[in-house]
Amino acid sequence: MKKIDAIIRPSALRSVLDGLSSVGYSGVTVTEVQGHGTQKGITESYRGQNVESLLPKLQLSVVVNDKKINKVIEILIMTARTGEIGDGKIFVSPVTNAIRIRTGEKGDKAI
Numbered sequence: 001m002k003k004i005d006a007i008i009r010p011s012a013l014r015s016v017l018d019g020l021s022s023v024g025y026s027g028v029t030v031t032e033v034q035g036h037g038t039q040k041g042i043t044e045s046y047r048g049q050n051v052e053s054l055l056p057k058l059q060l061s062v063v064v065n066d067k068k069i070n071k072v073i074e075i076l077i078m079t080a081r082t083g084e085i086g087d088g089k090i091f092v093s094p095v096t097n098a099i100r101i102r103t104g105e106k107g108d109k110a111i
């Protein structure tokens with residue numbers, strides 16, 4: 001199992017979730033976050049100087065079976081990309097276990 005944390009533009013949420021549905025994911029956690037990438041969120045000018053700022057983004061966390069990982073990443077790129085700076089980033093990390101609280105099922109059966 002892998003956890004995919006995707007930081008995306010808030011405006012991309014609907015198309016990303018629609019895209020993920022086509023792969024058949026079973027759950028997602030969406031968190032409102034603030035962040036900046038390499039441009040340091042510089043968007044505004046203050047007394048003639050560009051100032052660093054944090055921009056609102058959404059973080060989507062999805063835990064998926066290893067077999068789905070490439071497909072999910074492909075869908076995320078397709079649905080979250082505008083081609084402009086700030087489209088976001090995808091981080092992938094290993095997950096050692098998952099447990100469905102209601103049934104006690106573990107591992108792939110629990111996701």
Ligand SMILES: Nc1ncnc2c1ncn2[C@@H]1O[C@H](COP(=O)(O)OP(=O)(O)OP(=O)(O)O)[C@@H](O)[C@H]1O
Pocket residue numbers: 007034035036037038039055057084085086087088089
């Ligand atoms: N190295 C990182 N670690 C943690 N979060 C990051 C990292 N890089 C980007 N992020 C998060 O992703 C958001 C979007 O990043 P962004 O798309 O601007 O990355 P970038 O590397 O600057 O690429 P681009 O040049 O396309 O803008 C940031 O606001 C931040 O929340």
Ligand SMILES: [Mg+2]
Pocket residue numbers: 036037038039040085086087
């Ligand atoms: Mg950037």
